Amino acid sequence: MGFNSETASEAGKISKRGKSLSIDLRSDLKTLITHILQDIDYNTLSNTQKLKLLDIALKHTLPKLSIEKHINEEPTREFQINIIGDNGEVLETHNNVLDENFNFSNMAGGNSSK
Numbered sequence: 001m002g003f004n005s006e007t008a009s010e011a012g013k014i015s016k017r018g019k020s021l022s023i024d025l026r027s028d029l030k031t032l033i034t035h036i037l038q039d040i041d042y043n044t045l046s047n048t049q050k051l052k053l054l055d056i057a058l059k060h061t062l063p064k065l066s067i068e069k070h071i072n073e074e075p076t077r078e079f080q081i082n083i084i085g086d087n088g089e090v091l092e093t094h095n096n097v098l099d100e101n102f103n104f105s106n107m108a109g110g111n112s113s114k
Contacts, residue, residue, distance in 0.1 A: 021029070045053070077099065083092040 081094040085091045
């Protein structure tokens with residue numbers, strides 16, 4: 001049997017997706033969740049259990065966009081190395097860029113300014 005508009009319509013009738021819960025059921029679930037949360041002794045939870053509980057709670061309370069928001073900011077790829085003498089004075093300054101040509105052995109061999 002192939003997938004067509006008729007079979008899709010039948011599958012949609014069977015699917016529970018998109019059908020909201022009744023007001024009574026939602027109220028009962030909310031009451032049950034409240035009782036369960038009140039019964040939890042948070043002081044006995046391990047750090048891992050606390051983090052998992054926090055993760056679940058945040059997923060259900062924060063707006064979805066704030067969770068899925070991606071940070072597109074490019075990290076700083078330039079850094080500076082200062083060679084400091086025994087007296088605390090900066091002897092040399094080298095500016096470097098992290099790129100595909102970056103090599104740790106040449107780190108202090110960049111542009112030098114004193």
